[in-house]
Amino acid sequence: xxxxEKLLEASRxxxxxxxxxxxxxxxxxxxxxxxxxxxxxxxxxxxVVCAYKPNFAFYEVLGTEGLEALRRTIGFxxxxxxxxxxxxxxxxxxxxxxxxxALFHVFGFxxxxxxxxxxxxxxxxxxxxxxxxxxxxxxxxxxxxxxxxDFADAGGxxxxxxxxxxxxxxxxxxxxxxxxxxxxxxxxxxxxKICPDMPLLIPGIGAQGGxxxxxxKAGVDAYGEKAIINVSRQILYASSGKDFAEAARRAAxxxxxxxxxxxxxxxx
Amino acid sequence: xxxxEKLLEASRxxxxxxxxxxxxxxxxxxxxxxxxxxxxxxxxxxxVVCAYKPNFAFYEVLGTEGLEALRRTIGFxxxxxxxxxxxxxxxxxxxxxxxxxALFHVFGFxxxxxxxxxxxxxxxxxxxxxxxxxxxxxxxxxxxxxxxxDFADAGGxxxxxxxxxxxxxxxxxxxxxxxxxxxxxxxxxxxxKICPDMPLLIPGIGAQGGxxxxxxKAGVDAYGEKAIINVSRQILYASSGKDFAEAARRAAxxxxxxxxxxxxxxxx
Numbered sequence: 001x002x003x004x005e006k007l008l009e010a011s012r013x014x015x016x017x018x019x020x021x022x023x024x025x026x027x028x029x030x031x032x033x034x035x036x037x038x039x040x041x042x043x044x045x046x047x048v049v050c051a052y053k054p055n056f057a058f059y060e061v062l063g064t065e066g067l068e069a070l071r072r073t074i075g076f077x078x079x080x081x082x083x084x085x086x087x088x089x090x091x092x093x094x095x096x097x098x099x100x101x102a103l104f105h106v107f108g109f110x111x112x113x114x115x116x117x118x119x120x121x122x123x124x125x126x127x128x129x130x131x132x133x134x135x136x137x138x139x140x141x142x143x144x145x146x147x148x149x150d151f152a153d154a155g156g157x158x159x160x161x162x163x164x165x166x167x168x169x170x171x172x173x174x175x176x177x178x179x180x181x182x183x184x185x186x187x188x189x190x191x192x193k194i195c196p197d198m199p200l201l202i203p204g205i206g207a208q209g210g211x212x213x214x215x216x217k218a219g220v221d222a223y224g225e226k227a228i229i230n231v232s233r234q235i236l237y238a239s240s241g242k243d244f245a246e247a248a249r250r251a252a253x254x255x256x257x258x259x260x261x262x263x264x265x266x267x268x
Numbered sequence: 269x270x271x272x273e274k275l276l277e278a279s280r281x282x283x284x285x286x287x288x289x290x291x292x293x294x295x296x297x298x299x300x301x302x303x304x305x306x307x308x309x310x311x312x313x314x315x316v317v318c319a320y321k322p323n324f325a326f327y328e329v330l331g332t333e334g335l336e337a338l339r340r341t342i343g344f345x346x347x348x349x350x351x352x353x354x355x356x357x358x359x360x361x362x363x364x365x366x367x368x369x370a371l372f373h374v375f376g377f378x379x380x381x382x383x384x385x386x387x388x389x390x391x392x393x394x395x396x397x398x399x400x401x402x403x404x405x406x407x408x409x410x411x412x413x414x415x416x417x418d419f420a421d422a423g424g425x426x427x428x429x430x431x432x433x434x435x436x437x438x439x440x441x442x443x444x445x446x447x448x449x450x451x452x453x454x455x456x457x458x459x460x461k462i463c464p465d466m467p468l469l470i471p472g473i474g475a476q477g478g479x480x481x482x483x484x485k486a487g488v489d490a491y492g493e494k495a496i497i498n499v500s501r502q503i504l505y506a507s508s509g510k511d512f513a514e515a516a517r518r519a520a521x522x523x524x525x526x527x528x529x530x531x532x533x534x535x536x
Contacts, residue, residue: 057366098325119412142360144387
């Protein structure tokens, strides 16, 4: 099954555009293994999400045991829910091939995030996996996004717009998506115009301050779909006590319902 | 000790600007574990290099065992030789912190490569490790480098030049370097002008077709130092037989000596 079909199925089944970022930070979570923590979070939220997105950094920082925990975490996620490996990889051809294989074969992710700085041949080994999703960083959610992504050509066109345009041209398999931060809602509107059909992975809600309603309105396609609203800390650390899983569920349901309210207004 | 001092010490001791890329590709190497392979390569070459650079992709593709092999490989390298973790990471602030900790603390690299697309706050957690080296991708060695790095502003200034300029401004701790491919020798000349004192990590020689003499002439600083000429496949796979380690040594000595001939011409 193609990634985008899997995404839409999970999204429709759970009536959700919410993606939970599985970023276990040992400084913020209760005292337990990250594997137990992830398992509890997944059990508490798997019927209200459209995807999960573990970020490699939080596993690599724990060494090889962390990566083993990541591998096992994937096994806890119900099969019908797509899993996005957030690794932001990018390297030359033969090396990118190894990364793509690591993400899609070894770990078995349904999709991965990649960095466009090195150009097409660094992305192509990922794109060649036709049934996997490839989310190219376009307009990231952080303040530093402006440093290079705002670089403009003589016509006033920004680098991030060029990335969106190129991604659209390269999308012959229909498996490319873009990462666009909710913290830049006007840019999100523009990017949705350049790529009307692509899935957009939208971080930046919650701890980073992006506005949920604006992100949903600007992020969805013409059918109110294909926006993947990622929230991590606001859900994972809704409570630091023993009730962290229930609190995470409440927070996840809250975000999911707020997204659906915005969608109802859009349709109304 | 600061990274650049360690680099210069190893470089002077071994009279070498050669960095060997420890990229064990199971399709190309003799039948043995990557740990044994790396150990043999290191024993055969450690007195003729200025640094080693393992690329994470070749370890991640083997799963957690691969990363364990990477961790143990680091232990085989003599203490005085700097090790550059080629991971090309880049992520938002709190996540970049975890990556920096993973590379510098957990694995214990002396330096790391990073991707500038997400801007300063994605690089700063690395730069804050004052004694570690941070090599920012600037002009990469692959054909796709042109896709976005050539993006030009109204004044004809390219993105990669802006990255070099910004890197120079951000270099308050003197621990930033740049990655510049030998396959674009004219751009290497320009970048060396923008950043006269920075260490430049230069891939693209050998299998990728970059010209060694041009890269050395354009890459070194005013003292004929601070260019790190990376070669991987041409050395690692000089022979696919039982003599792979001796063949690797011969190849490494050959590149090192050719570099030194160019330096002698420069000085003469």
